Each structure stands twice: as C-alpha cells, then as structure tokens.
Amino acid sequence: MPTSADVLRVPAGAAALLLVASPAWADGGHGGHGAVPDDGWTTTAIRVVALLATAVVAGAALLRPRTGPPSRRLTVLVSVVAAVAAVGYLVAVDRVLVALALAAVALATPRALQHPRRSVASGAVLAAALATLTVGGSLAVVRDRVTSGVPLLREVDVAGERMPILVTPQRPGWNLVHAGDRPVSVGTSRDPASATSRMPGAPGTWRQVWLPPGRSRINVGSGGRTASITVDTGRGSAASPQLRTDGPECASATLGALVSGGAPPPCPAxxxxxxxxxxxxxxxxxxxxxxxxxxxxxxxxxxxxxxxxxxxxxxxxxxxxxxxxxxxxxxxxxxxxxxxxxxxxxxxxxxxxxxxxxxxxxxxxxxxxxxxxxxxxxxxxxxxxxxxxxxxxxxxxxxxxxxxxxxxxxxxxxxxxxxxxxxxxxxxxxxxxxxxxxxxxxxxxxxxxxxxxxxxxxxxxxx
Known part of the structure; x- marks a missing residue:
C-alpha cells in the first residue's frame, strides 16, 4: 500500500515542470519582461509555492482510490499543504472569484479524501487548474506589483516581439499610452482597442485612454495577437486634461527619469x-x-x-x-x-x-x-x-x-x-x-x- 511519501513522489515530475514554467506564470504569461513585479523575488516565491502545493494536493486526491483509508498523518499533511495553496491563490491571483474558487476546492480536498469519488473530482479540478496556470496562465491573471498613481514603464511580448509601453500619469481619468514608431492597438475593457498615432512634435506613437480608480488592465495588440498589462491608478486626484498638448513632453521627462532610475519629475510645462x-x-x-x-x-x-x-x-x-x-x-x-x-x-x-x-x-x-x-x-x-x-x-x-x-x-x-x-x-x-x-x-x-x-x-x- 502506498505511503504518504509515495503520494508526495507522484507529482514530483509535475513539480519539476512547474519550477521551470513558474517564472512565466509569475510574469503574467508574458515570458519574463512583460510585467515583472516591482517586488519580484518575494511575489515569485509565493506563486511558485502555490503551484507546488497545488501539485501535491491534486496528486494526493487523485491517488486516494489506491491508498485506502487515509492516515491521520496524511490528512494533516494534505490539510496544511492545501491551506498554503489557498493562501497563495489569494495573494498571487488578481481575479477574486477565481482565487476564491481555487482556494475553496483546495481546502475541501482533505475532507474529500474520505470519499473516493469526491477525492478524484477535487483532484481533477485542481489538476486542470494547475495545467492551465502552468501552460498559459489563462485561468488567472497574476497580480503585477505596480506602484499606484505614478507613471508605469513595461515591456510586453506581443506576437513574439518585445515592445516597450509607457503609461502616464497612471492616475484616474485620461492617461497617455506611449508606444514605439510602429502603431499598435491599445484598449481597455471599457474602451475598444484602436491604433496609436502620431502627436505633434512628439516621437513615437500615442493613444489616450480613460482609466478608472484602482487596478485595471490595458490591452496591447499587434499582428493579430494581444497582451495585457496591469495598471493601478490609485485613489488620488484625476489626471490633467491637458494631455494632448503638453502630455507627450511630460511623458518624455518621465521616461528620462525612469531610464536613470529616478523619480518622475513634475511636468516641465x-x-x-x-x-x-x-x-x-x-x-x-x-x-x-x-x-x-x-x-x-x-x-x-x-x-x-x-x-x-x-x-x-x-x-x-x-x-x-x-x-x-x-x-x-x-x-x-x-x-x-x-x-x-x-x-x-x-x-x-x-x-x-x-x-x-x-x-x-x-x-x-x-x-x-x-x-x-x-x-x-x-x-x-x-x-x-x-x-x-x-x-x-x-x-x-x-x-x-x-x-x-x-x-x-x-x-x-x-x-x-x-x-x-x-x-x-x-x-x-x-x-x-x-x-x-x-x-x-x-x-x-x-x-x-x-x-x-x-x-x-x-x-x-x-x-
């Protein structure tokens, strides 16, 4: 009869895969530079632990029909690991409903071990979620750690091409999204995507978008593919309405400061x-x-x-x-x-x-x-x-x-x-x-x- 040690060995192959794939998931599926969080090591560690814990709990649940009645030691171990996975979801997953659903399944799994069919069902749900998170990151949107209310510089991967994106001033209201010379489509959940364009006297291409208070996402498209970045406008005052006149120059000053590692200055105008x-x-x-x-x-x-x-x-x-x-x-x-x-x-x-x-x-x-x-x-x-x-x-x-x-x-x-x-x-x-x-x-x-x-x-x- 397999022991608790055998149960932990079964998902070891999946765990090794997760160690390789977890940086992409921790990055929001953009492959490294697209949305690296500001506190990268801490947040990435939490996400990796959540993935590994999911693999352990899913493996234990799927193996339940072959192990017979679970021992108290195994039940306690799975309960602790399930709690770790649930906390990891709540910290690392931006969509609250998805995080709560995964946490509920993980926390219910130790009790489901007493019932083979329920155990297999909960293990299958967690395994499917694990595969989705690992392969594409499409089930959950990872929490990108961004500083709210200040301009944001990110590099996103769209159709295999890396492109820089500047969002300024990243405050509630109208904001400028700055891209390179080649136009890209930019939109939000409330604003249909349209192409960036030239602005008088300014380098690159631009699009003005309306952002709500707090966290939201901006979608960037090129070549029929789309990526997204998380923004956080905070709860401060609204952005200046003069974005179409002095906004590009303000953005250029902001970009210069961000390149040197300094704080964005006030608008030069x-x-x-x-x-x-x-x-x-x-x-x-x-x-x-x-x-x-x-x-x-x-x-x-x-x-x-x-x-x-x-x-x-x-x-x-x-x-x-x-x-x-x-x-x-x-x-x-x-x-x-x-x-x-x-x-x-x-x-x-x-x-x-x-x-x-x-x-x-x-x-x-x-x-x-x-x-x-x-x-x-x-x-x-x-x-x-x-x-x-x-x-x-x-x-x-x-x-x-x-x-x-x-x-x-x-x-x-x-x-x-x-x-x-x-x-x-x-x-x-x-x-x-x-x-x-x-x-x-x-x-x-x-x-x-x-x-x-x-x-x-x-x-x-x-x-």
Missing amino acids: DRLDTADAAALRATVGFLAGRGVRSVHLVADGSPRSRAAALAVREATARAGMKITTAGANRPVVLVSGWSKADAALRQMARGSLRGQGAYLAPWLLSAPLLAIPAAQMLPLRFSPRAPDPLRYAAELRARFPDETPTATGYAAWRGSREDDEPPRLYAASLVTFMPSRTPAQHTHTGTSWLPGGTITVATGPLA
Missing part, C-alpha cells in the same frame, strides 16, 4: 526653469546685437509659456525691440509647447508664416520638431554630441528602442546635476547623403539626437 529663462534672454540679446529691431513671438497658455513670453517681452523692451504681428518678416521666437511649435514650424515651412529663421526655446529640442525645414536655432547649455547626452541617448534606446532623445528627457535623466556651460546657439539641419567612393563617418543612429540630420554649434557663448 508647469513652470519656467531659471536657466531656460536666461537662455531666452540671451537669445534676444544675440538678435539685438545683430541689429534685429523686432521679432514675432509664438506662445501658448501653459504656465511655462506665459512666463517665457513675459521674459522675452521684457528682454526685447530693454533692447529697444518690438514684438510684431504674424505678417512681418522677422525672426520667429517660439516659447510654446511641442504641439503649437509644431504647427508654427509647419506654417514657416509652407511659407504661410514668414520669418527670418525660427529661434526655439531649449525645451523644444525634439527630433520631430527639428525635422521640419524652418531654419531652427536653439540656445543650449550642452552639446548633443557630448559624452553625457550620448550616454542618455544610448540608455534611452536600450529601454525604449524607437525613442529619440529630447531636452526635457535629458534634463530629467540628468537629475539635479546642472550644466555650468553658458548657452550657445545650435543649428539643426537635415543631411542629404550623396554617393561617394570614399567611406564617410556618420553619427550612429542609436545615439543620434536628430536621425537623418545634425545639430551643430553655431555661435560662441551668449552673453
């Missing part, structure tokens, strides 16, 4: 940085020194833009310059956010906005804005070709391969470190490569701030 204000005043001084008597100013309604417009107006007044209307053929100074700057630069490229060059605020250093042919100049305190900016670009591409660097992302990546260099004007230009018999050296696209173009210093230090 919420205030004017002292160094940026000084750079704008220096730009006005440069134009005044060249005999320019008036400029055209482009601003928007954000707190930063209003403060920047005031700084430019004060600087032009001190220099004896004027702010002209859009019809004048004068230098165009842009202190708006990405969205309005994109519209103004496209007007200049078409000729509907006449201007003697576009002088961009430092935060408008974004490849989609610089790719518009409008003779852009920017006052920067760093060279995009310097070691630190190139390292930021490389680390950014390692975490978000399709992303291009931005000034706000670099500032967030850099953190509290300040650039001590005085501002210089940098010129952005697209490059047309001509066939040549001699090999040419070009900036590596993995670290270039302007793919297909260059950003080069055009002046000395500005006063």
Whole structure:
C-alpha cells in the first residue's frame, strides 16, 4: 500500500515542470519582461509555492482510490499543504472569484479524501487548474506589483516581439499610452482597442485612454495577437486634461527619469526653469546685437509659456525691440509647447508664416520638431554630441528602442546635476547623403539626437 511519501513522489515530475514554467506564470504569461513585479523575488516565491502545493494536493486526491483509508498523518499533511495553496491563490491571483474558487476546492480536498469519488473530482479540478496556470496562465491573471498613481514603464511580448509601453500619469481619468514608431492597438475593457498615432512634435506613437480608480488592465495588440498589462491608478486626484498638448513632453521627462532610475519629475510645462529663462534672454540679446529691431513671438497658455513670453517681452523692451504681428518678416521666437511649435514650424515651412529663421526655446529640442525645414536655432547649455547626452541617448534606446532623445528627457535623466556651460546657439539641419567612393563617418543612429540630420554649434557663448 502506498505511503504518504509515495503520494508526495507522484507529482514530483509535475513539480519539476512547474519550477521551470513558474517564472512565466509569475510574469503574467508574458515570458519574463512583460510585467515583472516591482517586488519580484518575494511575489515569485509565493506563486511558485502555490503551484507546488497545488501539485501535491491534486496528486494526493487523485491517488486516494489506491491508498485506502487515509492516515491521520496524511490528512494533516494534505490539510496544511492545501491551506498554503489557498493562501497563495489569494495573494498571487488578481481575479477574486477565481482565487476564491481555487482556494475553496483546495481546502475541501482533505475532507474529500474520505470519499473516493469526491477525492478524484477535487483532484481533477485542481489538476486542470494547475495545467492551465502552468501552460498559459489563462485561468488567472497574476497580480503585477505596480506602484499606484505614478507613471508605469513595461515591456510586453506581443506576437513574439518585445515592445516597450509607457503609461502616464497612471492616475484616474485620461492617461497617455506611449508606444514605439510602429502603431499598435491599445484598449481597455471599457474602451475598444484602436491604433496609436502620431502627436505633434512628439516621437513615437500615442493613444489616450480613460482609466478608472484602482487596478485595471490595458490591452496591447499587434499582428493579430494581444497582451495585457496591469495598471493601478490609485485613489488620488484625476489626471490633467491637458494631455494632448503638453502630455507627450511630460511623458518624455518621465521616461528620462525612469531610464536613470529616478523619480518622475513634475511636468516641465508647469513652470519656467531659471536657466531656460536666461537662455531666452540671451537669445534676444544675440538678435539685438545683430541689429534685429523686432521679432514675432509664438506662445501658448501653459504656465511655462506665459512666463517665457513675459521674459522675452521684457528682454526685447530693454533692447529697444518690438514684438510684431504674424505678417512681418522677422525672426520667429517660439516659447510654446511641442504641439503649437509644431504647427508654427509647419506654417514657416509652407511659407504661410514668414520669418527670418525660427529661434526655439531649449525645451523644444525634439527630433520631430527639428525635422521640419524652418531654419531652427536653439540656445543650449550642452552639446548633443557630448559624452553625457550620448550616454542618455544610448540608455534611452536600450529601454525604449524607437525613442529619440529630447531636452526635457535629458534634463530629467540628468537629475539635479546642472550644466555650468553658458548657452550657445545650435543649428539643426537635415543631411542629404550623396554617393561617394570614399567611406564617410556618420553619427550612429542609436545615439543620434536628430536621425537623418545634425545639430551643430553655431555661435560662441551668449552673453
């Protein structure tokens, strides 16, 4: 007659399989990087123990008809293991009804050992659940440990391809989901999936989704396959409604901070940085020194833009310059956010906005804005070709391969470190490569701030 030790040996093969397969289950079925919990080792250990306990209880129940009346020792052992499995379900499984159902079957199994048919039935239920959890993770949605109420960066596996996804600000209300250059479908249980798309002045593709308070899931699809990630918006205040204007720039700053391991900063459009204000005043001084008597100013309604417009107006007044209307053929100074700057630069490229060059605020250093042919100049305190900016670009591409660097992302990546260099004007230009018999050296696209173009210093230090 088999002993309790024999009962424990039977599911050993299944247990070995579970040890191999459990990381995928602990990962929500995404295969490793898609939804790794923030406290990975603790949570993964709980899930592995729950799986092994399920194998033991299911094996004991299925073997009951061959073992005869269960011994007290075996009954106590199965009861303890069943309790461990039940606790593991409640901790590791996000769907409450599924967790309660599995826990109920596991806890009822020790009593079912007294009745062969009931024992086989409960063992079969647990074995089926075990197989489903191990193979596909489709029966239960694993609890991804995410920090509620802060932006979330995840890598998901869709149709065999890994793709990064940024959800910001991950608070109740409207949120932005940021993907790479290739559009993917994004949706929720309340919002049918639709493709991500371009946003003015921003790299990559985007979709705006409404998220409820607390935990929910976002579905990401590509190539006919779908994966999902868990989000937790918490119970705090709702997200800002200005996502379609300054949201992408805020997300770029968030991404820079997450890449460096820092905390997401406040949205850059919420205030004017002292160094940026000084750079704008220096730009006005440069134009005044060249005999320019008036400029055209482009601003928007954000707190930063209003403060920047005031700084430019004060600087032009001190220099004896004027702010002209859009019809004048004068230098165009842009202190708006990405969205309005994109519209103004496209007007200049078409000729509907006449201007003697576009002088961009430092935060408008974004490849989609610089790719518009409008003779852009920017006052920067760093060279995009310097070691630190190139390292930021490389680390950014390692975490978000399709992303291009931005000034706000670099500032967030850099953190509290300040650039001590005085501002210089940098010129952005697209490059047309001509066939040549001699090999040419070009900036590596993995670290270039302007793919297909260059950003080069055009002046000395500005006063």
